[in-house]
Amino acid sequence: MPSDKTAPWTIESVLRWASDDFLAKGIDSPRLDAELLLAHALNTTRMQLILDAKKPLLPGELGRFRALVKRRRAREPVAYLRGEREFFGRSFAVDARVLVPRPDTECLVTVALTRTRHCSMSMRALDACTGSGCVAITLAKERLTSHADATDVSPDALAVAQHNALRLGAYNVAFYEADLFPPHGHAYDIVVSNPPYIASSEIDTLMPEVSRFEPRIALDGGPDGLSFVRRLLEGGRSVLSQEGVLAIEVGDGQAPQVAALFEQNGYRDVECARDYGGIERVVSGVWYTPTK
Numbered sequence: 001m002p003s004d005k006t007a008p009w010t011i012e013s014v015l016r017w018a019s020d021d022f023l024a025k026g027i028d029s030p031r032l033d034a035e036l037l038l039a040h041a042l043n044t045t046r047m048q049l050i051l052d053a054k055k056p057l058l059p060g061e062l063g064r065f066r067a068l069v070k071r072r073r074a075r076e077p078v079a080y081l082r083g084e085r086e087f088f089g090r091s092f093a094v095d096a097r098v099l100v101p102r103p104d105t106e107c108l109v110t111v112a113l114t115r116t117r118h119c120s121m122s123m124r125a126l127d128a129c130t131g132s133g134c135v136a137i138t139l140a141k142e143r144l145t146s147h148a149d150a151t152d153v154s155p156d157a158l159a160v161a162q163h164n165a166l167r168l169g170a171y172n173v174a175f176y177e178a179d180l181f182p183p184h185g186h187a188y189d190i191v192v193s194n195p196p197y198i199a200s201s202e203i204d205t206l207m208p209e210v211s212r213f214e215p216r217i218a219l220d221g222g223p224d225g226l227s228f229v230r231r232l233l234e235g236g237r238s239v240l241s242q243e244g245v246l247a248i249e250v251g252d253g254q255a256p257q258v259a260a261l262f263e264q265n266g267y268r269d270v271e272c273a274r275d276y277g278g279i280e281r282v283v284s285g286v287w288y289t290p291t292k
């Protein structure tokens with residue numbers, strides 16, 4: 001509350017109140033979250049909030065912001081409250097039907113673009129476990145003459161992904177409701193995946209934003225978290241072209257074991273790439289079809 005109880009709420013005072021409240025609730029980035037939510041409630045930018053710091057809020061604006069603060073206090077992710085999240089410089093629509101795209105997953109896109117330079121004009125890609133479509137759509141937008149297939153078992157997630165492809169004008173992506181691999185798909189130059197990779201028993205120990213709000217089907221990677229990784233390594237061998245690349249996002253600490261699984265499954269030139277935080281995040285390898 002402003003110290004003078006009769007003073008109107010201004011942008012500055014309401015931001016201070018909300019960020020103190022978020023801090024007390026143990027939220028990681030209290031000031032940033034307060035700014036993002038206020039900018040959303042006022043349909044403006046964070047920069048404009050700074051410029052208009054002394055401006056009083058209208059009753060309707062205050063009401064909208066209070067409603068968002070209440071939901072954030074209950075640990076609903078900011079991205080769901082705003083209905084969007086930036087990924088690789090583009091805005092993706094998100095809601096509770098899909099995992100919130102993470103900055104770490106940009107590493108998967110970078111690895112895919114780097115390891116397919118030789119076929120950049122004609123690349124055929126598969127994004128297995130597409131969720132919001134952020135990876136498939138980014139590849140398609142970065143490589144306009146390529147084609148990407150994208151799969152998910154969740155029709156809800158596919159609806160969000162298709163909406164994102166339309167709003168971002170990615171016309172070279174096709175979506176399929178399928179268990180990892182589309183029925184007809186083969187001869188991909190690259191298969192990328194950010195599969196569910198949390199061990200089932202760990203999900204309830206994650207921060208509430210994740211464990212309570214993100215779809216469990218997007219998180220649960222089976223008893224050791226690697227069930228999907230094993231299936232991707234095995235299935236990748238039949239859908240990759242000669243010298244096609246498989247690139248998989250993994251959890252913190254999983255990379256050495258996953259790299260060993262790549263080798264055991266016959267992939268070569270296995271590499272681990274680090275995310276912005278220096279964690280080994282993406283394991284990739286090349287499939288050479290054995291000669292008869």
Ligand SMILES: C[S@@+](CC[C@H](N)C(=O)[O-])C[C@H]1O[C@@H](n2cnc3c(N)ncnc32)[C@H](O)[C@@H]1O
Nearest residue numbers: 099101129130131152153154179180194195218
């Ligand atoms: C970790 S999320 C990744 C979403 C998105 N690619 C991203 O990076 O933000 C995993 C996604 O895999 C989907 N999924 C779970 N099991 C699957 C399966 N067997 N085949 C295809 N997709 C699956 C979930 O619905 C979820 O959308």
